[in-house]
Amino acid sequence: MDKKDKLLTIGQFASMHGINKKTLMWYDEIGLFKPAAINPKNGYRCYNYHQSPILETILLLRELDVSISEIQTFMNNRSAGSLKCLLEEKITDLDMQITHLQAIRTDLCTHHQNMSTLLTMNLSEISLIEKEARCLVTVDTDQNVSFEQEVELITAETEKYRLGRLHKASYGSMISVTSLLEGRFDDYQKLFIEIPFFSYQAGLPIMPGGKYLRAFHKGSWDGIPKRYQEILDYAKDHNLTLHGFSYEMGINENVIDRIEDYIVQIEIPIDG
């Protein structure tokens, strides 16, 4: 009578829903989703179109990372109320997941940017660049803070803004232009990591947008003071006024094996 009653074989039904036949067999075996009938003559599984929305619901939940046993419990006493409730929960989860993926995307772009820089820039050159404002998380530091403490401080601080995992093993250091001008090249005052969204209202520190002087340094940290002197000389020669903080960040830690190959990027905001 009803055209939806037409019986389909397992292969047809599986391909209709874009899944593997074996998956249907397995769902049958575990009792999650059984064929509408079994042909008594040959034992073939028979499915019909009425079963499609049920299977699609299962596949939808599966895609939402609901475990099979949870799906099972749910399907056994499914109702408008329980589905509504489950969907509410899953919509919230999904929103978090989307936000997280967007954060990863931003992170990926930063890494990509770094790789581009490595491949295309002359690393001995000092150049003027334009930067968008960024949002940071920072913690105070000084020479007495040990490396372990630094790591702990910054992870504790970033965990407050729970974005799932932030793939920033490396954070950067900040040193004020005042310190640099006074020759105190190791007077690091803050650690920062950039966070992958921008928000004034969270009250987070901002790496200002605008013109920056950018330089690089290759090798271990001992050589950085000398490099800062070169940068200051360059600024003087070109009549540039530095302000705020210098931002230092390693850009190739994930592609090197030896410290000699380590490259740090130095960026300092300039007036105008």
Next chain:
Amino acid sequence: MDKKDKLLTIGQFASMHGINKKTLMWYDEIGLFKPAAINPKNGYRCYNYHQSPILETILLLRELDVSISEIQTFMNNRSAGSLKCLLEEKITDLDMQITHLQAIRTDLCTHHQNMSTLLTMNLSEISLIEKEARCLVTVDTDQNVSFEQEVELITAETEKYRLGRLHKASYGSMISVTSLLEGRFDDYQKLFIEIPFFSYQAGLPIMPGGKYLRAFHKGSWDGIPKRYQEILDYAKDHNLTLHGFSYEMGINENVIDRIEDYIVQIEIPIDG
């Protein structure tokens, strides 16, 4: 010398990166990520801070659904160039994934809306509602088109707009107001499924925004013509002019087991 050279035990290193110790042991075993050293006295694995960015890169790739063996090949000849290339690929993938999740979100919201309707509405009532415009995919149909053909047509059509899996096992039917007014209550002209984004430029058909008359029908399809007559009478009594198409769609297929419980929602645009 370098404070990053401080050695950490497997437990410390694992918790620093928010992963299971066993995972580190396993990565060691398969040669993906080995400790910086092994204490010759007690055989303990020793890690240091320099290794953190490498591990984070692995964990990042893992989160991007790169298989362990792919990560392995990549890590063995990693370079700025190869990482840049891989990242480009993964950013594209990620964009698709985000779009897909957003589509699922929309789908979830529709389901959720349906469940709310089921729980809160008096299904025998005819009501006036306001609807946002929606974007549809449609195919032509008529009485001669078999159910299998319908399924095939609509899946073929939706596949053109590749959104990954669309979890719409059920599609709706459209019948023109003209047909209804002439009493041809089974003159269905189109099948539609709603697609989870809105775009004029794609040239897709639109379910117009504005005022609609909404009714429901419970049970098998035989009773629908009678229900349409009631809707037409209602419209007449209330001086409402219908136009365009009537949109029919099952709203509870995923929570019922018997056709008698099947509920179809009927929505017809009205003037004004």
Next chain:
DNA sequence: TATAGACCGTACAGTAACTGTATGGTCAAT
């Protein structure tokens, strides 16, 4: 009517990427 090839069935083994458990040695603090 014979046969090829596509499809169905069961049974069982294998997969990825961990994760847990059992058993025993090590380390740091009380």
Next chain:
DNA sequence: ATTGACCATACAGTTACTGTACGGTCTATA
């Protein structure tokens, strides 16, 4: 000296399938 947290290896178990082997069935064509 002992307690309890932590390390080691070896091996078994997990989830959600997926593949393979082997045999029966169905349908279209020669």
